[in-house]
Amino acid sequence: MRKVSIDSVEPGMILARSIYSAEGRTLLGAGITLSTPFITRLKELGVPALFIKDQTTGDLPVPDVISEQVRLSAVKTVRDSFTRVQLYHENGLDPAEVKEAASAIIDEVLRNRHVMVHMTDIRTFDDYTFGHSVNVCVLSVLTGIAMGYNELQLFDLACGAMLHDIGKMLVPLEVLNKPGRLTPEEFTEIRRHCEFGFEIIRQYKDQFSLLAAHVAYQHQERFDGSGYPRALKGNEIHEYARIVAIADMYDALVADRVYRKGYLPYQAHEIILAASSRELDPAISQIFLQSIAIYPIGSTVQLNTGDIGVVVDVNKIHQSRPVVRLIYDHRGKLLSHPYELDLTRHLTVFVEKVLFEEQVSQLISSSSVEA
Ligand SMILES: [Fe+2]
Incomplete structure (x- = not known):
């Protein structure tokens, strides 16, 4: 799943986590496909961001310290x-x-x-x-x-x-x-x-x-x-x-x-x-x-090799060296076979920057056009 700010949410995206009001009422359940009226309503309610599923992160589970x-x-x-x-x-x-x-x-x-x-x-x-x-x-x-x-x-x-x-x-x-x-x-x-x-x-x-x-x-x-x-x-x-x-x-x-x-x-x-x-x-x-992940699971990062991927696991002792599922090459081209790289084992490779959600959305839309 990926966090997307409400301004970047588009119809057709699938909600990965339910949205609740502070009374604990479910406003929209996980798995629902977002339509324009839903998005408009969420904006009216002041929901700043939500979690969506996409093809790059799939059903990546994000662990939480409390249920x-x-x-x-x-x-x-x-x-x-x-x-x-x-x-x-x-x-x-x-x-x-x-x-x-x-x-x-x-x-x-x-x-x-x-x-x-x-x-x-x-x-x-x-x-x-x-x-x-x-x-x-x-x-x-x-x-x-x-x-x-x-x-x-x-x-x-x-x-x-x-x-x-x-x-x-x-x-x-x-x-x-x-x-x-x-x-x-x-x-x-x-x-x-x-x-x-x-x-x-x-x-x-x-x-x-x-x-x-x-x-x-x-x-x-x-x-x-x-x-x-x-x-x-x-x-x-x-x-x-x-x-x-x-x-x-x-x-x-x-x-x-x-x-x-x-x-x-x-x-x-x-x-x-x-x-x-x-x-x-x-x-x-x-x-x-x-105890706080620098690069939480689900973050999109660019490595010093130019490749771009999603953090899928973090080692508490080596926080700055997560396991990254590589998805785009250094030219921004979607890899036909994504693979995982454990940065604790590849010491010359490191995270160079974290991409903001807008940059990720742009990348996804441009590469799906190419594909
Ligand atoms: Fe205070």
């Missing part, structure tokens, strides 16, 4: 609790549900701890915050496991990560959703979400550890002291909050938003790496990046 079912149910839990906090302020959270979702995520990530993260979820789209909270939780738990955390530590980390942005529900909507530039007063307003989050979670101190509340309080603090609300530095910031800060930044970078396309994973890797000498904890950033 679709656990992901969707966690998104629904976050949505319900967050929405109630927004409406009623007091007693909005359902601690039992949040804890259950956190445990389910921990169980699955523990089971799949050797699977790399290939993509974060784009299948629920209609409210960024809810899917983002779940992604940040998954990425944080994966990092906690790699750091050798025990179950209790993972649990507090997971709850804090899932609720890190709950304070945003108390920020006035017109400020939170303002499309243009924020005034200094509005910035101050948004920045208060950390304290709000701390206060909300603290109301449930019999249910959640105070550390979870501190994750919400400190997730915008930066390792070099440039963050807020208290400009804490280095180890003054709780380790859980340092993990969540990295997961939060990564997921925000790769997310497709209505107003801009997400960064490709290798670009987000570079940005995190650059930030790891300043804003982010350098040691934790290293651990984090080891």
